[in-house]
Amino acid sequence: MSAAKRTSAPEAGIELPVILELDNITKRFGPVIANDGISLTLRRGEVVALLGENGSGKTTLMNVLFGHYVAEDGEVRVAGKNDNLVQLAPGSPQTALEAGIGMVHQHFTLAENLTGFENILLGVESLFGLARGRGAARQKVQNIVRESGLAVDLDIRVSSLTVGEKQRVEILKALYRDARILVLDEPTAVLTPQESEGLFEIIAKLSAGGLAVIFISHKLHEVLAASHRMVILRGGKVAGKLVTADADRTMIAEMMVGRSVPGSKRSAMAPGEIILKFDGAHVDGVDARRSLHNASIEVREHEIVGIAGVTGNGQAALAALISGLVKPDKGSVQFLGERVSKFTPKSFMDAGIGRIPEDRHHDGVVGAMSVAENLAIENLEDGRFSSNGMLRFAGFREYADAMIDTYDIRCSGPDAETRLLSGGNMQKLILARVLDCEPKLILANQPTRGLDVGAQTDVHNRLLAARERGAAIVLISEDLDELFALADRIVVIHAGNLEDAGAIENLDRTSVGLMMAGHQDEARAS
Amino acid sequence: MIRMEPRTEISRRMTIIAPVAAVLVALALASIPLLAAGQNLFEAYGLMFKGAFGSAFAISETFTRATPLILTGLAAAVAFRAKFWNIGGEGQFYLGALGAVVVGTGAISAPVWILLPLVLIAGAAAGAIGLIGPAYLKTRFNTDEVVTTLLLNFIILLFVQMLLQGWLKDPMSLGWPQSSPIVDEALLPPLVGRLRVHAGLLVALGAAIGVYILMRHTVLGFRLRAVGENPHAARHAGISVSRTMLWAAAISGALAGLAGVSEVIGLKGYLTSDISPGFGYAGIVVAMLAGLSPIGVVISSVFIAAIFVGADSMSRAIGVSNYIADLVVALSLLCVLVGGVAARYRFRWMGLKGREV
Incomplete structure (x- = not known):
């Protein structure tokens, strides 16, 4: 790299x-x-x-x-x-x-159905100006583009630009306002790694021109x-x-x-039996983000398969499929050598699949319920937590105390409202719930997003321990550092297609980055 | 400009203070028209209080009025907990009343210990069925339950009117559109001597305790709360959102149906199409005032019943229209809603020029 x-x-x-x-x-x-x-x-x-x-x-x-x-x-x-x-x-x-002072937010604030040029002018020029004074404005924008190297087609609708291009429009917007x-x-x-590098070059150029x-x-x-x-x-x-x-x-x-942060160590291990196998699995989602095309993949015991890709390339569909939230429209999913016919979260959990969702606030926990309740929510019918339809509070409390202890969940106690937990502790709660059942397959979708370095290491070590125990793990991440630290193999996802990149030992970041961008960028880059 | 910043933590005390404060503000606001009508406030509110609690008769009237409100309030509370917006309590109330009439007017003759439970069950089942339809449409086609349940109210009321003019019409009623009387074995007895308060109150209080246990101590209640608070996480955790929603609807409908049964077999003894002065809708106010707590529902039902009974009595004494009761109830709901926002956000005056980008 x-x-x-x-x-x-x-x-x-x-x-x-x-x-x-x-x-x-x-x-x-x-x-x-x-x-x-x-x-x-x-x-x-x-x-x-x-x-x-x-x-x-x-x-x-x-x-x-x-x-x-x-x-x-x-x-x-x-x-x-x-x-x-x-x-x-x-x-x-x-x-x-x-x-x-100009600000480019993480989430862009562009009007999708206007062109890039119109977006740049929007809010600065008066509405009449949008129609009249375009000549002068266009001259100014072109000057900025020339000086900064922020090349982007400004005359097509923003909705058809890539994420990286939209970001350029955002920066141009700030510069147009004389930031x-x-x-x-x-x-x-x-951004993909390549897009990020492009951004750094632009930043370097802009700062050389005097921008702070x-x-x-x-x-x-x-x-x-x-x-x-x-x-x-x-x-x-x-x-x-x-x-x-x-x-x-x-x-x-x-x-x-x-404090000092020791990194996680992955020891070499021979993969065992095939746990999960996709055979041409196809999901027609409402949009490209939620679609998966003809996906084939194998995940074995003692193996972490890393799914590399820029967010929004079908990871959501892949995760939903492994979570039992959707069923494939074509192709098959095999778990432990048997073809899965029932796709519900419950049947998947009962079969021994643990799921760490991407958005812990949205899918992972019920924020208004207590830590104890969230720890038990996946196993309500278990004898520890209920009998004859009545909840056993003692069981809830006992289990929560044990999990809070084992997984070091920092909270005021089992009755603490879950939404008050920090991101890292919320993730520990989910990890405790998932890993304590010793699942045979674990889906870890962006498991460290938004976590601090300490919490990240903790999550990594827990996943590695599960691998050691014999679990098969599908790790979806957009963080290449994380994938290279944990994964045995990398599968790249781009526009809903899965492509096996092979064993981690034979890979480097540049090649994975190129695959993440979908190859066609390769020509442009070289 | 005023800016609202969400509070990170809402204190527990707030959940009790907010409704009480809302009620006080509502009473204060309602005093404006009272003053405008030239009345002495203390006298007016004093008469209201006396009318609601001043005698055994007054208390009996208040609790008689509170009985159906508790049940429709519980109906709203259960559904709203699961974020299923059942606005159809009024319709389910009439379905329940209808169920009681069909079973309890002589079609079956049985001793009281068989017939009375049978009538209650029939009414509850009728109410439940009336809400399962909209709930199924919501889970299956994602239709808006506010629209379906609200519109069903009018359909059901017209249906009841049609039956009362036809099949169910009492031949001895001298032409009035009312049902045959409920047989003695299916009647809920009065609780105290010759006062109107009847055993329906016990049914309602029992239901409140039942709902409390359901929500706090059962697996179904857990699922219901989880689905209401975060359906995505509930689904991800293996809880069937549609099944839970259907259960919530069935229970909610059954409770509203029981309210109808209780009015027919406890108070009136027969069904007319004006038996409910809007108990189903008032149940929504009751539940909101109570913050959806089943025990709170009992308290807020008694409060709202007292306002209505007291205002009637006051209007008889000093000639102020009893619409003042509707005003107080409506203002209380508005104040609770505003209070809820005030409890969740901190308000900041940003000056006239403070502009958001």
Whole structure:
């Protein structure tokens, strides 16, 4: 793998003027201090990465910067004329925009049925201007495109652009509004590795042209590739500030988590019997995201098969099929050598299939119910939890106490409301529920999304332990680091097609990345 | 502009304070028309209270009125817990009453200990069947149950009117559209001497306890809550959402049906097409005021019954229209809904220029 070429940081000797200063920002939500005296300066032409785990205060800080929240304490100052720093009126997104702060959110805010060009003009030019002053506007957009290298067809509807192209439109939109400070919130979450590298090149070019960039991420290798400096947040405070050239991964990870993080070790193991087999399984979904074409795959005992792919390429259909939520329209699914005829979540669980869903809030837990109830929900009819249709609270409590202990679920007790748990603890709850039944097959769909490094390691170790025990595991992930750390084999999913990439030992990230992009990009890249 | 930020935690106390505060605000708001009518507030509300609780007769009237409300309130609470919006309590009420009439007017002669349960079961079953249809349509075709259950109310009421003009018409009624009287063996006895409060109240209280046990202590209740709170997670965890929904509908319909039975065999003794002054709809208010808690339903039923009975009495005494009762009940519901929002969000004044992007 090759990281995008890092432009040299602004020379230490020539101090470029400060363009943005966040001074001692403090923001509370009730008893929770989301930002605790955070200070940050940004100079012209600088790329500063804002790193931190979920809940470390990154998003809150950016919402304060952008005027969505009013901080209890502290000031935001932006360079005005003559590089004088002027305090920004708090709580007004409009002033933030006028001061030249542009933000590209994780979820795009484009009107899908307008062209890219119209989207860029929308909200800036008056409605009459949209019709009249197009000449001047187009000239300006073309200049920006030429200078930044953000090439994208602006005259077709946004709905027919790829995710990476939509992101370019978002950036162009910010630049058109004369943004001097660009905030990118987790910009690579939806991109293939190749697209990410392309983005880093553009960021490098833009910053060389004087744009100041704040790059929010929790992926270490990206931050190392794309930033000049980094500010690491932990628990709402600044945990450290580093110059990227002097930083390394373990150092950053330790700052993020606050302790050293041992990685997971995968030991070599010979795969055993075939547990799960798809034979030309076909799912016609309502859209491409939920469709699977003629999929064939085998997963064996003691084996983790990693499904690599950019989100929205049919993973949802694959996961639904293994969860018993849909049945194949064509082809067959075999489990333990027998053709599966009944596709319901219940029959799948009873057969010994454990499922870790992608969206734990949506599919994994009932937030308004207690930890004990969520732990028992898949086995209500088990003698431990009920007899003759009546619930046995003692059984609930006993089981929950044991699981809270074994899986280190941090909560106020078995009766704690589940929605109050942190993402990591919610995931531990689901892991406890799934793994305690010792399933023969485990579907782990994005099992570490949104988790901090410590919780990630915990999930990884649990999955590896299950593999050791003899479970077959299907691991769907968009994080190549995770796949390369855990999987024995990689199967790439693209546009609903599965393609076996082979044993992990013979693979590298570039080739998997190319397959994730669906090959046709290969020509463009080379 | 005012901005709303969701609160991270809603305190438990809030669930009790909110409805009580809502009721007080509603009474305060209702005093505006009372004042406009030139009445002394203390006198008016005092008369209302006396009319509802001031004598054995008054208390009996209040609990008589509360009996069907408890049952329709429970019906709404069970369905709403599963996020099945049953607006058809009124229709199921009439189906239940119809069931009681079909079985209890002499078609079967049996001793009281057979006939009385039979009548109750027939009415409950009729109500349940009346709601299973819309529930099936929802689980199968995802039709909007608010529309189907609401419209069924009118269909069922017209159907009852048709029967009362035809097959079920009492030949001895001198032309009035009413059913034959219920036989003695199928009547619920009065509870206290010659007062109107009847054993239907015990049925209603028993049902409240039953619903409490169902929701808290049974596997079905667990499933019902899970489906209501997060159907996706429930389905993922192997709970059949459609089957649970059908159960919720059957129980809800049966409870509303029982309300109809209780009015026919406990109070009136026969069926007319105006036997319910909107008990089915009032049950929705009762359930919302109670925060869907079955024990809360009993309390809010007594409150709403007291408002109606008290307002009647007040209007007789000082000549203010008894529509004031409808006003108080409607305002209470609105206040509870607003209170619910207030409990969930924190309000922030952003100044006139604060604009959202």
